[in-house]
Amino acid sequence: MREVRVRFAPSPTGALHIGGVRTALYNYLLARKHGGTMILRIEDTDQTRYVPGAEEYILESLAWAGIQIDEGVSKGGPHAPYRQSERKEIYKKYAQKLIDEGKAYYAFDTEQELEAMRERLKNAGSSDQQYSSSTRTSMSNSLTLSDSEVKQKIAAGTPYVIRLKVPANEEVRLQDLIRGEVVVNSSQVDDKVLMKSDGMPTYHLANVVDDYLMKISHVIRGEEWLPSAPLHVLLYKFFGWEKEMPQFAHLPLLLKADGNGKLSKRDADKAGFPIFPLNWTDPKSKEFSTGFRENGYLPEALLNFLAFLGWNPGTEQEIFSMKDLTAAFSLERIGKAGAKFDIHKAQWYNQQYLRAKSDEELARYLLTSLEKEKIQCTPEKAAKICSVMKERITFPKDFWEQGKFFFQAPVVFDEQVVAKKWNEDVVRFLSAFASELKALTQVDAASAKASVDKTSQVTSIPSGKVMQALRVAITGGASGPDLMATIEIIGKDEAINRITFALENIKVKVA
């Protein structure tokens, strides 16, 4: 097998779509698996769609995800520059070569003329309205014009594009690593523009030239590129690069969770989950989009989830670190059908990865939240809280959001529990329990439990009848981690205060 060199080649037109992250991931995994090279190339040949900050965003997203670039923008390498706008002259040279060899031609048609051509064909009932072998003869190009006319037009500064002269009726085959052999007749491929009138290449030319020059071994990209792959094959042929042609792998698309169709930002917004790795504000429209990172998704969990959308190892193992993924990954095991993006599974992965962390690591999340709230807490206490809460949370922020009561005494109490459980017995029990606690020098979970049992005996009230009320008094809510552990964490005095406060403020419902 030849040296594995893969590239992720996004264009800086906005935030990086989550599907792009998966494409990058698969590229990266293949590179790592075979000790190859991961290249990042920026495809910024469309100047009208350029969005400032997008490139930085892509870089930061990949870094966050843990997808490391070996070569490319921001990193440099033997094939620099890696930004296509800076490689303009290179493409020009290759386009010229095709012109010289009669494999491409100049075209001077204006937008209106092209429009008129399509209209004409449409009216004539033609099934397609392409600029191709059948229509090029009636257009304004270097095939129909004389040499002197062409020269004159160019000299006069008439805008022109360079088009590929696609052969009329030829079978173009390509061996896709995921889909097998794909055959397309060249008559289905139109005379694609290679060089635009602004002097920039189109994707088709730039990608083929760069992949060749950068010695790319595998092109792993989304399925939306499959229809134009034959064109690329043709280009490799015309350049005489068939031997160096990379292998293609066209990935199944990421679909929206409900209904059908490509996963879009709209769908994600509607369902309330992010679609971009990081927060993003569009510089033009000022539209803000949330990111997976800011929503509390761990990169390793997101990647694990993403990896399994379209690929699986064929075993029953579900949790895969980047290392595991690298070891298990293979293009052969990528599926063909589009995968619906079900955020539930992503959340489950997040839970799994969060739980696997040590209390000390988790404590850092809680401490971060507390800092924002300007609440003091020792790392030890934070770790303890995380330890009792880790089984019930999905995101780092949940430690604070579901554990506020560790730091703030409740002032309002769950109405349902109060209505249902708060009664004379409760008042009696809690008063006695508070006294019981007072008698102790220190309260931990075990002694708190002992006190509950003792109070139960003394008052002859079964603890089961009053535990919910105790919880409400201590936390204000109806659910939470182990109550005795909670009491231990807030401490004896605080527990007594809270019970006293509840006793004073919750009215017994008159039966």
Add this chain to the structure above:
RNA sequence: GGUCCGUUCGUCUAGGGGUUAGGACACCAGAUUUUCAUUCUGGUAACACGGGUUCGAUUCCCGUACGGACUACCA
């Protein structure tokens, strides 16, 4: 419309000519628990359809349906 690609539980998928069609998420039920959650146990649930080929097809072939991508001087 045309070209290409696809189709196994609700979702991600394993499997593959003869299987009780497996797992995970989600869902439901039971057990545990002071609650919720966790955990454990169990459950509902799938080969799009029609023709071939074959002793036998969910698996191979062909159609149909449905879905998707592409159809720009966008990538």
